[in-house]
Amino acid sequence: MTLTHLTKHQSDRLGGFRAFADEHLAPLADGFDAEQTLSPEVVALLAERGYLGATVPEALGGAGMPMVEYGLLSEQLGRACQTVRNFVACQDMVALSLARWGTPEQRDRWLGRIVSGEVTAAFALTEPGVGSDAKAVATTATRDGEEIVLRGAKKWISFAQTADLFLVFASLEGQHTAFLVERNTPGLSVEPVRGLMGLRGSLLGRITLDDCRIPSARLLGRAGMGLAFVASNALDLGRYSTAWGAVGLAQACLEESARYAGRRVQYGTEIANHQLVQQMLADMATDTMAARLLCHHAGVSVEQGDPDAVHHTLMAKYRSSTVAVRAADHAVQIHGAQGIGAEAPVQRYYRDAKVLEIIEGTSQIQQTLLSAYAMKAARS
Template identity: 60%
Template sequence: MISQLTTGQRADWRRFRKFADTALAPRADMCDAEQELPRAIVKDLADEGWISSLLPEDWGGSARDTVTYGLLSEEMGRACSTVRNFVAVEDMVSHSIWKWGTPAQRARWLPAVAAGEAVLAFALTEPGVGSDAKSVTTEARPDGPDLVLNGVKEWISFGQLADAFLVFAQYEGHHTAFLVDRDSPGIYVEPLRNLLGLRGSMLARITFDDCRIPSDAMVGRPGSGLAFVASSALDIGRYSTAWGCVGLAQACLDASTGYAEKRTQYDSVIMEHQLVQRMLADMITGVRAARLLCWEAGVAKETRASDAVHQTLVAKYFSSTMANRVASDAVQIHGARGIGGESPVARPFRDAKVMEIIEGTTQIHQTLLGRWSSRVHHPADDSVQL
């Protein structure tokens, strides 16, 4: 894969890694312990051009290609999964506004988000609706010149911090998206704390109680909420998560290798123990295989391959399950230190499990890919890209 990167992509990767090491990794444990993402980190990310980087430069973005965006996501995932999650959410919503929003919505929010001056949240999940997104019960109804929104959204990443929400609701029987300002009357934000992982993601439960919004808050057309707005946003989220899992697993591998080279048991460093070697071998293989799948998905997206969405599903499925195995083995290699309060792999271990839940559970991916398998042929068939 590395041999296929351009000179510019390699230079960007080195720059991403340096910033992640110096500005993100030292603050990752703080985000986890204090369960928040400081605005100062948001500003640092904006100053580096890491927010909304997929957008054109005219809208504050960096017009970053998808492979380079993947390398960025890997380095964020290696240093701090909370930060990677934040950037992914902003990219999901800003891309939706850029592609489906009105000129006024673009002008108001896109430059502000890219500059780190505004935060957006993706409000799809509900207390009783997770993977079955088409069944959302939040409803928007016309009321004079305005719309009235009623319903509850839950597990909304950065909902505590957001200045606006991309809300998915039923509108006259159609799944539709709306961009809702946090200052709208009838919005109530309840923090959700003490999560298993991604504890700095500032999740919230958002209640809309006769929340009055202007009719021009709609993003796209009635009925486009799930099929177009949400689906394209979730594809970005899955792609970012897949690469982020590679970074998380790489961090676990690095920590485990360093520890195994120093820790002595039975008169030798544990690196010489065959069972430890087996775990490290599986880690190396898993990380490299996942990185290749992510790169392949990035190329498919960049070239607009017909199976690009499924390539991303493959990458996210494999990478998230791999990250869980690697993080678990990393804790095992560290032994008692792995479960201690100062463990270097405890946070990645907790974060890794969340990766199998967000942007579609492992089981949803298995179902989707299982159905797709009937349309996958041998790679020698030029009509199908693998």
């Protein structure tokens, strides 16, 4: 199932995204999950297709991809492999930050290399004791002449194990600020975080900044812009990618379940003929389409500069992630004992889906923000 009101260009691009995902990503997804890794070959292939830094304007070396089109790409990446979808989103969050807030020198040094896949990046916001309450960041930055000294720790940072560049958020003179830190900077160390429930190929790590000295020119934007501008804009993009990726995961659950239900025979007939299985398939199909429409609305809203676009993205991420969890639950149930075996893709979908309710803002944070939005709208 897909959207019927896409333009011909969007439909053609969607077909290309799906073919790419089916050929190059889906066959590798189980391996990335089992081995907790992502291959450099896939990174190179993504760069070759222009899928890294895709939303960066063409004038700055990106693809200048419109948001609806970017959403269609994210859905297909998420349908095939959430690890890859997450990797693309992380690169794009840092690339977009450089494009919007970076100095010419910073862009020249890193932006083109992220888009080309030569440099991989990590978005280092979350800390061991700081998750959703990002303004409470405990990592500090202190000026020392022409240098800045970073002290603190970050955790649950996607692709930290292999990243060449970290976008680090710290408090500078009491102001939430963003910094660009290269991997080989003395005082920076990375400890792998393994054994995750889902998105197991995302190479998470804990970053320690022990008197880590960087030039003052590595400050991104201005002091005080870290949360309200740099992180906020990047997280909006990450949330949007996650929303569409959750739709892709729900679609994968539906497709896998429909195929299985059509061939699995119990009580003398395919289980697709049993009403309770039909109910689950009907709910999966309907919920997935509804979530897809929310995501499409969010993309159009961003493209049109709607002042409510951020909240439309929040709605899309909140609903799509909950739909993905429900679809994955149904998919495992339809597969029965076959669904909990290591060889069944649906058990990976189930684990990945739960993670999508947590990353880029938990469902409860989305509910809090959307409740406030609804109350404000009701009073206006």
